[in-house]
Structure formats: structure tokens, C-alpha cells
Amino acid sequence: MLDVREIDCFYGDVQVLRGLSLHVQPGEILCLLGRNGAGKTTTLKAIMGLVRVRAGTISLDGRALSDMTAPEVPRLGLGYVPQGRRLFAELTVAENLEIGLMTRGHGAETRDRTLGLFPVLRERLNQRAGTLSGGEQQMLAMARALCLDPSVLLLDEPTEGLMPSMIGRIRDVVVSLREAGVATILVEQRVDAVLSIADRVCFIESGRSRETLAAEAVRDRPDLLQRYVGVGAV
Amino acid sequence: MEFGPHLLLASLEGAVAAAVLALTALGLSLVFGVMRVVNVAHGEFFMLGAVLAWWFANLVVGNPALGFIIALVGAPLVVGVMALIADRLVLRRLHYDPEATIVATIGMLYILQQLALTFYGPDARPVVAPINFRVNFPWFGYSGYKFIVIAAAVVLMLGVWLLLARTKIGLIMRATQYDREMAQAFGIPVQRVYAGVFALGAMLAAVAAVLIVPIQQAHYLMGQDPLLLSFIVVIIGGLGSLRGTVVAAIFIGMSDGIISVFFSPTLAKILATLLVAMVLVYRPAGLFGARTA
Numbered sequence: 330m331l332d333v334r335e336i337d338c339f340y341g342d343v344q345v346l347r348g349l350s351l352h353v354q355p356g357e358i359l360c361l362l363g364r365n366g367a368g369k370t371t372t373l374k375a376i377m378g379l380v381r382v383r384a385g386t387i388s389l390d391g392r393a394l395s396d397m398t399a400p401e402v403p404r405l406g407l408g409y410v411p412q413g414r415r416l417f418a419e420l421t422v423a424e425n426l427e428i429g430l431m432t433r434g435h436g437a438e439t440r441d442r443t444l445g446l447f448p449v450l451r452e453r454l455n456q457r458a459g460t461l462s463g464g465e466q467q468m469l470a471m472a473r474a475l476c477l478d479p480s481v482l483l484l485d486e487p488t489e490g491l492m493p494s495m496i497g498r499i500r501d502v503v504v505s506l507r508e509a510g511v512a513t514i515l516v517e518q519r520v521d522a523v524l525s526i527a528d529r530v531c532f533i534e535s536g537r538s539r540e541t542l543a544a545e546a547v548r549d550r551p552d553l554l555q556r557y558v559g560v561g562a563v
Numbered sequence: 564m565e566f567g568p569h570l571l572l573a574s575l576e577g578a579v580a581a582a583v584l585a586l587t588a589l590g591l592s593l594v595f596g597v598m599r600v601v602n603v604a605h606g607e608f609f610m611l612g613a614v615l616a617w618w619f620a621n622l623v624v625g626n627p628a629l630g631f632i633i634a635l636v637g638a639p640l641v642v643g644v645m646a647l648i649a650d651r652l653v654l655r656r657l658h659y660d661p662e663a664t665i666v667a668t669i670g671m672l673y674i675l676q677q678l679a680l681t682f683y684g685p686d687a688r689p690v691v692a693p694i695n696f697r698v699n700f701p702w703f704g705y706s707g708y709k710f711i712v713i714a715a716a717v718v719l720m721l722g723v724w725l726l727l728a729r730t731k732i733g734l735i736m737r738a739t740q741y742d743r744e745m746a747q748a749f750g751i752p753v754q755r756v757y758a759g760v761f762a763l764g765a766m767l768a769a770v771a772a773v774l775i776v777p778i779q780q781a782h783y784l785m786g787q788d789p790l791l792l793s794f795i796v797v798i799i800g801g802l803g804s805l806r807g808t809v810v811a812a813i814f815i816g817m818s819d820g821i822i823s824v825f826f827s828p829t830l831a832k833i834l835a836t837l838l839v840a841m842v843l844v845y846r847p848a849g850l851f852g853a854r855t856a
Contacts, residue, residue, distance in 0.1 A: 377748050399747040409748045417741045420734070428738050431731065432750035473749075 330354045330512055331376070331481050336385035336395070338368075338375050338536075345371045347536040348385065353481065353512045358503065360515045360523045360544070362558050363533035369516040370412055372533070373483045376514070377409050378402040389481065403432050408479030412486045412516075414470040418459030422450055425458050425469055429476025443475045446502050464495035471502060481512045488519060500526055520560055524548060532557040568702035573824035574817065579709045581816020582716035583775045587789045588796040588808050589723060590767030596803030597740040597760045599661050600654060603668040605768055606790025607675035608646065612638045612769025613690075613781035614683045620690045631693035631777070638773050639766040646765035650758045659757060672786075679783035687785075692777035712774045719770060720809060727805070736760060740803070792819070795835050799842050801852025811850065 331353045338346040346368050353359040361369045374380040376387055378399035387394040394402055403409070408429075417425055430440055444451045447468040453461060458469055467487060474482060484503070488496040496519075503513055504526055517523045523530070527544040534557055547553065554560050591605045619634035620627070649671055657663040696707035727733035739746045739756045747753050768789070772781075779785065796815050800807025815835050822831035842849060 379744055379748060398752075400750045400752045403748060403750045411745065411748070415742055415745045417738050417745070419741055420737060424734055424737075427731075427734060428746075428749050428751075431735075477749075 330357075330390065331514075332386075332388045333372070333376065334386050334388075336375055336382045336387060338371055338380050338382055340371075340380075345380075345536050346375065349533065349536060349538045350385075351514075351531050351538055351541065353514055355480070355512050356507050356510045357528045358507055358513045358515060358526055360517060360527035360530045361533055362517075362520065362523065362530055362554075364557070364559055367533045367557075368536040369533055370485055371536075373409065373411075373485050373514065373516060376402075376483060377407060403477055406433070406477065406480040408474030408477045408482045410470045410474045410482070410484045410487055412489065414466050416458040416466055416470055416473070419457060421455050421457055422461070422469055423454040425473050426450075426476050429473040432477050435476060435478055439476055439478050443472045446475065446505070447472050464491050464498075467491060467495065467499065471499065475506075479511060481514070482506060483514050485516045486518060487515070488517065488522060496522065520554060520558060565702075568700070569824070570821070571700070572703060572705070573821040575705055575709065575820075576824055577817035577820025578713055579775075579778070579816075580820045581813045582713045583771045584789070584792050584796060584816040584819075585809050585812035586716050586719060586771035586774075587768045588793040588800075588812050589720060589805060590764035590771075591793045592797045592800070592803060592805055592808040593723075593767070594761055594764035595797065596805070597736055598654075598659055598757050600659055600664045600761070601661065601668070602761075602764065603665060603790070604649075604671035604675060605668075605764070605793060606786030606788075607672050607679075608642050608765035608786075609768040609772045609789045610679060610781075610783060610786035611642050611645065611675060612772030613776040613779070613785055614679050614783065615641050615769070616773040616776045617683075617688050617690050617781040627691035628693040631690065631773075634690065635770070635773050639769040642769035643762040643766040646762040647758055650761045654757070654761065655754060676783060676786070683781075683783055685783065687780040687782040689780045690776045706778075708777060712778070715774055716771070719767070723767070724805070732759075791832075792816075792835070795839050797849075798839050799849055801849025804849065804851040807849055807851025 333349065333351045335348040335350050336346055337344060337348065349368065349372060351359065361372060363369050371380055375382050376394065378394065378397055382395040389405055392405065417428065426440060430436065449465060450469055450472055453465065458466065461469060471487065487499050500522065506513060515523065515527065524544050524547060529541055530544050530547045531541040532539045532553060539557065540553065587609055591602060594600055594602045615638035616634035619637045620630035623630035623633060653667050653671065654664055657667055692708040694708060697704040698707050698710060727736060735751055735756060739751055739753055743753055792815060796811040797808055799815065800811035819831040819835065822834060
């Protein structure tokens with residue numbers, strides 16, 4: 330499925346990722362854990378082609394993503410929900426969804442299926458995205474990515490700043506996507522929320538993937554959480 | 564002439580100026596809004612439109628209407644292709660960096676101006692209007708072609724609005740304008756969008772020039788005033804705001820026409836520039852621009 334092998338990435342002259350590797354299989358939820366600045370967001374951006382990979386390879390089902398331009402990557406079925414949502418705030422909800430649908434040429438069926446996951450958006454189709462509540466904006470960010478009908482979904486802190494009820498809704502959608510065979514890479518600060526849905530956890534430190542463990546095994550290793558995330562047992 | 568008819572005449576002149584200015588400034592505003600590129604060479608695309616209009620119009624001898632129609636189609640197309648080449652050879656190589664592209668477009672301004680001087684010459688040359696009729700008011704007669712200029716500008720602006728607001732291409736352009744990186748994350752080929760927008764902006768300037776050249780004559784230095792007025796308009800209207808651009812163009816164009824008729828064109832430019840200074844001091848984002856924190 331998605332295979333990231335020993336990638337190096339830079340912002341200017343500053344190296345952010347140093348030989349980072351990970352992989353994710355269909356229907357699997359892989360969580361990236363690490364302190365602020367460890368390189369989690371950069372990893373997602375590198376997979377999407379938004380940050381250039383100077384060394385190493387990224388491939389999806391054997392096709393090298395790292396050789397492609399950024400606009401080519403989502404057309405292969407990679408959906409991205411960035412940190413802070415990054416909606417097209419001046420566009421309406423319907424137009425934001427249309428941008429997602431256009432990417433792979435999908436139409437009304439995909440749109441209806443996506444709106445079925447987030448029914449509240451159906452009532453807001455003509456409203457400007459920037460005027461939605463925080464929770465609704467997060468739903469729209471996910472819905473926009475799901476309009477690509479992705480086989481791999483990259484989520485960067487999707488529960489940041491949301492009410493518990495909204496966090497539960499986002500979590501339910503991620504679990505339902507796993508059942509549909511979608512591979513998910515999840516960056517999240519809330520360790521307890523992560524361990525309840527993730528299949529595996531990859532700890533990232535200073536741009537390197539240090540250890541990858543099954544999620545249930547992480548509960549028994551508070552030392553790893555303390556070392557890489559700075560939190561105690563959960 | 565009494566004050567009333569004199570004011571009507573001045574207003575008509577202002578409306579023509581406003582129509583042409585709105586089209587020209589719309590191109591500049593579009594390029595800045597989507598690409599964040601301040602195109603200092605925009606006035607030279609206007610000049611090229613006029614010069615090429617003269618060239619195309621003279622291909623057909625004895626039928627000014629046909630020559631003008633060929634110019635109206637051909638000149639913007641050639642200017643659009645030149646803009647695409649400039650985008651590919653200059654702007655793309657600079658990664659559309661806002662500061663670097665200002666310097667680069669200053670360079671393009673001089674290159675285009677000197678090319679026109681070399682191949683077209685220093686003379687101002689007229690293009691015959693495609694139709695010649697007068698609209699008679701009780702106090703004076705007025706060129707019918709000028710009404711056609713106003714109507715054509717309105718139709719073209721409506722066309723641009725429809726393109727932006729009602730088509731997929733417009734949606735892609737607006738998404739690119741709001742967040743270039745996220746547009747790429749959704750498969751939008753941003754470089755191709757930029758190339759298209761730069762060409763469209765140049766073509767709007769060129770078509771404005773073709774419309775005005777039967778009234779003004781084509782000259783290799785004629786891009787300077789439209790550039791200055793376009794900057795005034797987009798600053799007052801709000802950089803990147805198309806609605807603001809059109810409203811400001813109507814205001815500046817009308818005031819320019821009226822003040823020029825009653826007083827002098829120089830006073831009109833002084834007052835417009837003073838207005839820009841006031842807007843920059845009291846409302847830096849312009850009348851319709853988004854306020855940033």
C-alpha cells in the first residue's frame with residue numbers, strides 16, 4: 330500500500346526529516362506520535378508532495394509518489410485533512426466539496442455518500458465555509474477530502490479544539506472508513522483518543538521514525554510515551 | 564454651453580474612461596488577486612493591444628469594420644500568447660515570488676516598450692472606428708462609437724464575472740487565490756492556473772486598448788497612464804477585490820472625465836493620487852479589500 334522509505338526533507342537549509350520510514354496497509358489506522366516539531370506534519374506534507382523529498386522514496390501500490398508533482402498525488406487517491414482545516418473560507422460548502430470531487434472526476438454519488446456521513450453539511454451547502462462553527466469546519470475539511478474517494482487518508486490533528494461530542498463524531502467516521510478498507514495516517518496530540526482507534530503507533534523524534542508498535546502494546550510502555558510525547562501512562 | 568449640458572458631456576467622457584479603465588484594472592487586479600504578482604508591465608500589454616490593433620486593422624484595406632473586428636480578436640490573442648511566454652520564461656522561474664516578480668515585470672515593461680519603439684516607431688497612429696454615427700442630444704452631438712465602447716466593456720466585465728462565479732475554471736481560480744498549497748493538495752495544477760490568469764489579465768488590458776484606440780491613437784508610450792490609473796483603482800478598490808476594482812474604476816474614471824473637462828487632466832490625476840494616499844492611510848486594505856490582522 331503506502332510505503333515511505335528513508336526520506337529526507339528540508340525547509341530551506343534546515344533538515345526536518347532524517348531517513349524517516351513508515352508504511353500503512355488498507356484498512357489500517359497508523360498514528361504518528363511525537364513532540365511538537367518532531368516532523369509529523371512535514372511527513373504528511375511530504376507524502377502529499379507539498380514538501381520536496383530530497384532523498385528516499387514514497388510509493389503507493391508500487392507507484393513512486395516522490396517523483397510526481399504535488400497536483401498529481403491526490404489524483405491517485407490520497408486525501409489530506411490539514412492541521413487547522415485550511416478550508417477555502419470564501420467559497421461555499423458546496424464549492425469546497427466540488428473542489429474535492431473535481432480532483433478525481435467523481436460526481437453526485439460520491440457527494441451524496443460523503444454528505445451521508447456529515448448530514449449537517451447538507452443544510453449548509455450555500456453557506457460560506459468561513460462562517461461555519463469549528464466542528465462544522467472540521468467536518469467539511471474531512472468531507473472535502475472524502476470527496477476524492479481516497480484509498481489513503483492523511484489526518485493532521487482532526488480533533489484539535491473540538492467539543493467532545495464532535496470528537497466522537499470524527500472518531501466514528503475514521504473507524505467506519507477503516508471498515509471500508511481506507512488506510513489512515515493520523516497525527517494527533519490526544520494520546521488516549523489515538524490509542525482507542527489506532528492499529529499501530531509510530532513514534533517520531535527529531536525527524537526520525539524511532540519505533541513502531543501495535544497500539545495495544547503502547548499502553549504497556551508508558552516509558553515510550555514519556556520519552557517521545559512527554560506524557561505518562563494513559 | 565450651460566452647466567447642465569456641460570456636466571452631461573463631462574459625465575459621458577467619464578463613463579468612457581471608466582469603462583476602459585475598469586477593464587484594464589480588472590486584469591491587474593485578477594493577476595494580483597490570484598497570483599500575488601504586482602504586474603508593473605500591465606500597461607505595456609495595454610500598449611501592445613493598441614499597437615497590434617493598428618497592425619491588424621491595416622491588414623484589411625477599405626473595410627474599417629472588418630479590420631477592427633480582426634484587431635479585436637487578434638490583438639488580445641497575440642498579447643495573451645506573449646503573456647504566456649513571459650509567464651513561462653520569467654515568472655515561473657522566479658516561483659512567482661512577490662518581490663522578485665516586481666523587479667522582473669519592471670524589466671518586462673522596458674523590454675516591451677523598446678520592442679514597440681523598434682518595430683512600430685515613435686509615431687502615434689490612428690485606427691479608424693468600425694462604425695461612425697452620432698447620437699444627437701438637444702445641446703450637442705456625441706460619438707455613437709463611445710457608447711459602443713461602454714457597452715462592450717460592460718459585456719466583457721459580465722463575462723469575466725460569469726467565468727469566475729459560475730464556471731469550474733472560475734472555481735479553480737478562486738480556490739488557488741485563497742490557498743495555493745491546499746489547491747495543489749486537491750490536484751489543481753497551480754502553475755497552469757497562474758499562466759492562464761496572467762494571460763487573461765493581459766488580454767483584458769489588450770482588449771481595452773483595442774476598444775479605445777479609435778479614440779486615442781496607438782503610441783509606444785501609451786501604457787503609462789493606464790498603468791498608473793489601474794494601480795490607483797486597485798488600491799482604492801482593494802487589491803484583489805474584483806468588485807472593488809469595478810466600483811473604484813467607475814469612481815476614478817468618472818471623476819477623471821468630469822474634472823478633466825471642467826478643469827484640467829492634471830488636476831484629475833493629482834486628486835486621484837491624493838485619494839490613494841488617503842485610502843492607504845485610513846483604509847490600507849482598500850474600500851472592498853479583506854482586512855488582515
